[in-house]
Amino acid sequence: MSRLASALPVLHQRNFRWFFLSRAINTVGGMMTPVTIAFAVLKIDNSASALGVVLTAEMGMNVLCLLFGGVIADRLPRRAVMQTCYLVMAAVQLTMCFSLLSGWATVASMTVLGAISGGVSAFSMPAQQGLIPQLVTREQLQQADSLMSFVRNGATFIGPVIGTVLVASLGPELALAVDGLSFLGAAVLLAKVVLPPAARSATSMLTQLREGWSEFISRTWLWVVVLAFGILNAIQMGVWVVVGPVIAKNNPQLGISGWGIVLGAEAVGMLLMSVVLMRVHIHRLLLNGMACISLISIPLLLLGIHPETRVLAVAALLGGAGSQVFGTAWTVAMMEQIPSAVLSRVSSYDMLGSFIAIPIGTMAFGWLASHIDIRPLVIVAGCCYALVALVTLLVPSVRGLTRLPDQPSDKGELQTTP
Structure with missing residues (x-):
């Protein structure tokens, strides 16, 4: 990390370094999620229609919650919003794992959990977008985004591969557990980011929209x-x-x-x-x-x-x-x-x-x-x-x-x- 920090001035910022590490772990875990959930659903019901129902619920809830996610991220401390989202995602993944191991998982239960996952991501994405300008100087914004993009694009390769290997070697249940733990790790690292208290808004959510x-x-x-x-x-x-x-x-x-x-x-x-x-x-x-x-x-x-x-x-x-x-x-x-x-x-x-x-x-x-x-x-x-x-x-x-x-x-x- 020290060599990387000396090469990239944006990593001199302590808060951004912890944010970067947290997002790196979360991004790899997030890229594993579609693979692990897909094989978990197919273990319950080996049909494309079942998987389609779960994915539709996830994307639909994401779209429905996006505007509210933006308001919440502007009303509350963005770091806290992201941490809460990571913890909820960890709970969703671990619940899926437990339900598969215990035998009570159904397409309906996976659909509900998938919808929760999609809704949660609608809150974390705007919060992340709004947090970065608080962590770096204006001239470092492009470098910060390029560094995050490098991690995201690299995770596009690594995440699905790791997810597939875990599913093949441990089964979808334990692969979901590993995925859930990655969200927990990201939440812990994000706690290292220290920012001044945000001013609380007295206006209503509708007014803020x-x-x-x-x-x-x-x-x-x-x-x-x-x-x-x-x-x-x-x-x-x-x-x-x-x-x-x-x-x-x-x-x-x-x-x-x-x-x-x-x-x-x-x-x-x-x-x-x-x-x-x-x-x-x-x-x-x-x-x-x-x-x-x-x-x-x-x-x-x-x-x-x-x-x-x-x-x-x-x-x-x-x-x-x-x-x-x-x-x-x-x-x-x-x-x-x-x-x-x-x-x-x-x-x-x-x-x-x-x-x-x-x-x-x-x-x-x-x-x-x-x-x-x-x-x-x-x-x-x-x-x-x-x-x-x-x-x-x-x-x-x-x-x-x-x-x-x-x-x-x-x-x-x-x-x-x-």
């Missing part, structure tokens, strides 16, 4: 990009998650193993770019971000034009790198431009607008792929993706948004290593 909406809608660059991502995420999830595996399975130039290579290349692109962005400064945040996110249209188009493993893997790597540029630029823009007091609420509106159309996209593309020729559908979708991403740059506040000048940090909020 309106305040968050007012902050959200008052910034044209913000709602324009969120509106665009409502469409972009629906297209990407519909094509990449629903139609992509169908094309892979039925195309000898790609195949299921080739599709795995393509998905791996996408994650590698994100991982490598997160390393680059620890050092390279993004100045024109959304101009670069939206231009780079349009690169995702390339693998979407090639999926319809020439679905061959090597070509598609290169395109996916490029798309993954572009996705990471946007992710970092967007996070920095939000943290710099939105007042800390309302950041969690505004983030919840961002997440809601970006995620809400995903189920529509998956259902629509699933239906269309069953009724029309798939490859022209994918090509048109890829063109639409590029068009929507680039059209946002016609908005002056989107293409003109730049980094704010550096300023001295608030002494009460940051602690450095003695």
Whole structure:
């Protein structure tokens, strides 16, 4: 850690170091969760419909709770909100473990626990987004986000592998126990983060929701990009998650193993770019971000034009790198431009607008792929993706948004290593 801290100034901040360690453990555990829960459900009822019910409950509750999660994260100390979420997630995972070991687990009980898990994540995500600006200086925001992205992208590989190994060697019950313990460990490490007491709000939750909406809608660059991502995420999830595996399975130039290579290349692109962005400064945040996110249209188009493993893997790597540029630029823009007091609420509106159309996209593309020729559908979708991403740059506040000048940090909020 000392060598890493000397290489990355953001790790000189004591609070951020503990936050980083906590999030690293939590992220790996979180990436294990889908694997462990999936095999736990399939042990009870070996059917795709049963798993679909549990996952739908989880995602549905997440969307329903997002706005309230943002309000709570702005009303209460964000560290406490995150710790509570980690402890509840640990309880959910350990309850699943006990129910499987004792034999009383059912699809219904797993659905309820899955819904609790989805709801809890709706509170932890806005709290995390709002906490980071309290831990680092403004000039370190990009480096902090890139470092967190590096961990997240690395966990995309490690987490599912660990989860699969644990399920295969210990069974889904004990794999869930290990997963639950990772959340407990993250909560303990987060206790090391010490911040000044937050001012308590005397306004009602409804008033705070309106305040968050007012902050959200008052910034044209913000709602324009969120509106665009409502469409972009629906297209990407519909094509990449629903139609992509169908094309892979039925195309000898790609195949299921080739599709795995393509998905791996996408994650590698994100991982490598997160390393680059620890050092390279993004100045024109959304101009670069939206231009780079349009690169995702390339693998979407090639999926319809020439679905061959090597070509598609290169395109996916490029798309993954572009996705990471946007992710970092967007996070920095939000943290710099939105007042800390309302950041969690505004983030919840961002997440809601970006995620809400995903189920529509998956259902629509699933239906269309069953009724029309798939490859022209994918090509048109890829063109639409590029068009929507680039059209946002016609908005002056989107293409003109730049980094704010550096300023001295608030002494009460940051602690450095003695």
